[in-house]
Amino acid sequence: MEHAKKAPFGNQPCSFVIFGATGNLASNKLLPALFHLEAAGRLAENLTLIAFSRRDWTVDSWREHIRSVLGDKIGKKLDSPVFERFLARFRYQKGDLNEVESYHALATQLSPESACTRTVFYLAIKPADFAAVVQHLEAAGLNKPRGMSRVVIEKPFGEDIESAQTLNRLLHQHFDEEQIYRIDHFLGKETVQNLLVFRFANTLIEPLWNRNFIDHVQITVAESIGIEGRADYYDRAGALRDMLQNHLMQLLAVIAMDPPPALEADALRDEKVKVLRSIRPIIKRAVHAHAVRAQYVGGHVDGHAVAGYQQEKEVEKNSITETFVAAKFYIDNWRWGGVPFYLRTGKRLAQQSSLIAIRFKHPPQQLFRETPLERVAPNWVLLSIQPEKSMRMEIHVKQPGLDMDTRVMQMNASYLKTDEQALDAYETLLLDVIEGDRSLFIRFDEVEWAWQVIDPILKHWAVEREFIPTYPAGSWGPAEANRLFDNDDQTWRNEV
Ligand code: BG6
Numbered sequence: 001m002e003h004a005k006k007a008p009f010g011n012q013p014c015s016f017v018i019f020g021a022t023g024n025l026a027s028n029k030l031l032p033a034l035f036h037l038e039a040a041g042r043l044a045e046n047l048t049l050i051a052f053s054r055r056d057w058t059v060d061s062w063r064e065h066i067r068s069v070l071g072d073k074i075g076k077k078l079d080s081p082v083f084e085r086f087l088a089r090f091r092y093q094k095g096d097l098n099e100v101e102s103y104h105a106l107a108t109q110l111s112p113e114s115a116c117t118r119t120v121f122y123l124a125i126k127p128a129d130f131a132a133v134v135q136h137l138e139a140a141g142l143n144k145p146r147g148m149s150r151v152v153i154e155k156p157f158g159e160d161i162e163s164a165q166t167l168n169r170l171l172h173q174h175f176d177e178e179q180i181y182r183i184d185h186f187l188g189k190e191t192v193q194n195l196l197v198f199r200f201a202n203t204l205i206e207p208l209w210n211r212n213f214i215d216h217v218q219i220t221v222a223e224s225i226g227i228e229g230r231a232d233y234y235d236r237a238g239a240l241r242d243m244l245q246n247h248l249m250q251l252l253a254v255i256a257m258d259p260p261p262a263l264e265a266d267a268l269r270d271e272k273v274k275v276l277r278s279i280r281p282i283i284k285r286a287v288h289a290h291a292v293r294a295q296y297v298g299g300h301v302d303g304h305a306v307a308g309y310q311q312e313k314e315v316e317k318n319s320i321t322e323t324f325v326a327a328k329f330y331i332d333n334w335r336w337g338g339v340p341f342y343l344r345t346g347k348r349l350a351q352q353s354s355l356i357a358i359r360f361k362h363p364p365q366q367l368f369r370e371t372p373l374e375r376v377a378p379n380w381v382l383l384s385i386q387p388e389k390s391m392r393m394e395i396h397v398k399q400p401g402l403d404m405d406t407r408v409m410q411m412n413a414s415y416l417k418t419d420e421q422a423l424d425a426y427e428t429l430l431l432d433v434i435e436g437d438r439s440l441f442i443r444f445d446e447v448e449w450a451w452q453v454i455d456p457i458l459k460h461w462a463v464e465r466e467f468i469p470t471y472p473a474g475s476w477g478p479a480e481a482n483r484l485f486d487n488d489d490q491t492w493r494n495e496v
Pocket residue numbers: 185223242
């Protein structure tokens with residue numbers, strides 16, 4: 001995203017290590033994204049990919065594994081020379097994240113035949129293991145020479161503000177800030193990047209983007225999937241840490257930020273931080289009025305019966321981990337003072353859909369009061385992140401006929417033409433890591449402020465452990481989520 005694009009392949013790493021190579025993230029996101037970059041000719045010839053995992057495999061069994069995980073994603077391309085080239089890049093390092101010898105062994109794999117020392121270390125592992133990896137990288141001398149390599153850290157960064165600060169201090173002992181890529185893959189999604197263009201490249205929009213015209217903002221990230229076998233992580237994290245503290249907070253920041261002076265990493269991040277800092281702190285006794293949590297019980301998703309959260313494999317009996325969270329925030333600045341931002345996310349909801357819905361105010365004059373219309377419904381701007389990638393604006397037009405009646409038309413500014421395919425967020429972000437562009441990665445003060453915002457909710461829920469409301473799988477979450485609204489005419493917008 002940054003202006004000054006680098007010379008092709010200059011300044012790029014020659015080794016890319018994936019810790020947790022056999023895990024969900026690597027299989028579902030990283031390997032497909034790296035393959036697509038290979039197919040697009042964006043990986044330098046001398047780049048070696050190294051899979052690090054505990055499994056007792058050889059490089060050949062690892063290559064078989066790639067074949068099987070990419071099978072249904074890339075179809076016929078499995079037989080192409082591009083795929084062969086991709087496979088040939090890989091080495092496999094069997095190792096234990098907690099044993100320094102494994103890192104010494106890894107060191108021998110890093111581009112042994114060249115003088116290039118720039119490596120990407122991608123931590124596609126449980127957050128609980130981040131610290132151990134960073135310490136062992138240092139112990140094996142893999143952070144040397146200082147300033148060269150890049151470390152990619154997945155979210156959540158810490159599990160509360162204190163642990164995030166501790167992790168950050170540890171990282172800074174061994175790596176410079178320029179080497180640290182805190183990833184939030186929502187920022188790599190096309191619609192999210194397009195939000196910047198929508199807001200700052202259209203004079204039509206920006207003058208309306210404030211408390212004078214906007215009634216409230218809703219951000220929904222609904223998932224129909226469950227926890228997909230990740231109980232050991234999810235049961236500790238819950239929806240607040242897994243999604244709201246990072247993905248939804250980042251969306252909020254991009255929607256609400258002021259235009260940056262330039263499209264540069266720090267300029268963008270400065271503006272996001274200003275938003276996060278301006279969020280009104282939730283005082284202890286107001287937590288109930290600002291946040292709702294719930295957990296799914298059995299139900300039906302896409303016509304199939306699914307089990308409740310407590311019946312998922314390895315979830316603790318009587319767990320009160322939330323699989324749904326909704327919260328209300330106010331941004332106390334001149335642009336947004338008094339405009340509620342309603343955020344919600346959950347697993348096993350009715351649909352897999354992420355939508356930013358911006359509701360405008362009613363017209364100040366009730367001009368149509370004496371007509372069948374009485375009160376016209378307000379306008380909405382709908383930014384759909386997934387599965388549809390679109391931007392729509394709802395406006396009123398007169399219905400043809402003798403009466404003064406209106407209908408709502410959607411002006412559709414979907415930016416993908418029928419023959420175009422959106423990039424996966426990880427393709428964009430992995431390329432940014434390789435090219436050294438940090439614009440779409442998170443600076444620590446963003447992480448810190450986001451934890452600060454949700455800290456009162458975390459603390460309150462940590463002591464209220466007797467009860468959690470439930471919702472049936474396949475629904476839109478608990479009815480309690482409606483109590484967050486400030487006005488009777490506000491309701492959740494589920495569909496585009
Ligand atoms: C991850 C969360 O960060 O994002 C998962 O840990 C969630 O729980 C996923 O399912 C959603 O991302 P996407 O891109 O599939 O919508």
